[in-house]
Amino acid sequence: MPDLTPSIRTALRSSTVLALVLGFGMALAPAQDAQAFGAPESFAELAEQISPSVVNITTSAMIAAPADGMPMVPEGSPFEDFFDDFNAPGGNGGAQRSDALGSGFVISEDGYIVTNNHVIEGADEIEIEFFGGKKLPAKLVGTDPKTDIALLKVEASEPLPFVAFGNSDLMRVGDWVMAMGNPLGQGFSVSAGIVSARGRELSGTYDDYLQTDAAINRGNSGGPLFNMDGQVIGVNTAILSPNGGSIGIGFSMASNVVSKTVAQLKEFGETRRGWLGVRIQDVTPDVAEAMGLAEAKGALVTDVPEGPAKDAGIVAGDVITMFFGQPVGDAGDLTRRVADAPIGEAVPVIVQREGKTETLAVTLGRREEAEAATMPAAAPVPEEPKQMESLGLTLVPLDDSLRDRLGLDAGTEGLIVMSVDAASEAYTKGLREGDLITEAGQQKVARLKDLEDRVAEAKAAGRKSLLLLIRRGGDPRFVALSIE
Incomplete structure (x- = not known):
């Protein structure tokens, strides 16, 4: 069977x-x-x-x-x-x-x-x-x-x-x-x-x-x-x-x-299904709190490669709340709605961005023609001396040597996770050695101090958690970690 x-x-x-x-x-x-x-x-x-x-x-x-x-x-x-x-x-x-x-x-x-x-x-x-x-x-x-x-x-x-x-x-x-x-x-x-x-x-x-x-x-x-x-x-x-x-x-x-x-x-x-050209995840309650959203609904955009969404101005961190005149409850909801939408026609997409609502027109492509794209595979990360421990993570900044070993583009920036405390919230939420943190608080991070600053800013704003953008093998996702 x-x-x-x-x-x-x-x-x-x-x-x-x-x-x-x-x-x-x-x-x-x-x-x-x-x-x-x-x-x-x-x-x-x-x-x-x-x-x-x-x-x-x-x-x-x-x-x-x-x-x-x-x-x-x-x-x-x-x-x-x-x-x-x-x-x-x-x-x-x-x-x-x-x-x-x-x-x-x-x-x-x-x-x-x-x-x-x-x-x-x-x-x-x-x-x-x-x-x-x-x-x-x-x-x-x-x-x-x-x-x-x-x-x-x-x-x-x-x-x-x-x-x-x-x-x-x-x-x-x-x-x-x-x-x-x-x-x-x-x-x-x-x-x-x-x-x-x-x-x-x-x-x-x-x-x-x-x-x-x-x-x-x-x-x-x-x-x-x-x-x-x-x-x-x-x-x-x-x-x-x-x-x-x-x-x-x-x-x-x-x-x-x-x-x-x-x-x-x-x-x-x-x-022949519609293709928006985004990577998305559900908006969980902790992510909604970290982003200052009123409710945990919609589809959170984690990455926007070349494609219809990027052409229309959708960016990572946008929360898609309406698609083609219909509310979006979660990531799966958006996936099904996009699949049923007309290919080659402009459809309205409403996003929440930095506390404001924007309406964009996206001309959808065909998913079957776009699925051949591949992402770089993860590779073992060598230990480097310069590091920091924060949020249950041991982190080092990305340098040319790490980029070469990971097969990343020269312009890629972020912090590499060297290890994760097994008793930490980060471990529970799936972070692992080799993950790359590229954003914190929806701002890019390239240095260890960038992350320290984002944590301090979130605490000063009264936030209970900090939103991190994690990439693993080219696949991005947002994770909210407690900073209390």
Whole structure:
């Protein structure tokens, strides 16, 4: 059973795991409004109405082994389950064909079908089985690993029953939902429950999951989560489980994310997301206090490389509070809003800067074209004699020797962290040896005295903490440390 990310692959084989409900799928369609309902006497009429639009998906792939005998399959694909059998005693160690199961759903009468990307990843054959037993081959239209969504297409001799996307933003915690799919390869199955939580984030940039206690198991992957109007308000993707089976904690990618992805895959065969060109982080309460903000909301800009934001005048330290006429709650909120915004068009962005509000016009680029940029990797930092201890940190100023060893530009200035007191707040907040402090109190620091001055100024202004801009491997973030 594949993981959400390679980094938690080991966890999948241990106690409690967050796992893709792999090997099975389902699908989605256009958006309408959902309504709240009381507890139904039966789900039978709803199940009968929408069952013809739900499909089982069988994928097939040749698993080839290189010289070391280990099979080569995409990480996170359903075919990873084949590893154990492939290398078990008695296995032939050569190329073999492996099958996997998933779920999906039809979103148009001409045969477009939605499922999870991890259901079909690595497959060279995809077969769709409809509720009545009919089977058709499917071709892959496009995939989006960032939301784990794939769009398929079948050619049918007659119009197919299909379902529409509902508005996932209207779903409330406690609303009834129904999941359909092919759990554990047992065939078409229905389960019901409620929305247990909203806005869950697992591991992806655009995550917006509905949590549900409707039973979801391996094989439900890609299957639909319905509201009581028979509209798809989520795509079943992952479960939290100690044993790989349902314990009532399942996650469905919200339909308002999926529908936009599907529309782009259908039109272009790929995604085309907006790109602002900033690095951002959440505004935490301590950061808000250090910056003198009234509330801990918005997205704090930590870096502005060459790109649309820099061209528009956005600078590090700005807090983006409104984007394209919509309020920004946190960094994830801004990321999703930018992704949905029109490419090549100027959009209004409101920022808070040094206690004032400014409105800027940003012409967005395309994220997919900008993601190739790389950042310098961190390198070990040699010990230097000139140093200072402050805020739980041992610091030395950056010089030419350190710049060369760290691969930094000649003009880069700041203080290098030589060590961090393990009992300090700095350590708790993630600062480590090798980090580079480039700003304190939103002013550049190049000398040890610069930091001393910023601490003194913050205390004189009655601040309880000092905001530091930290860079690690080229990746910046703000951290507020107590100065009391």
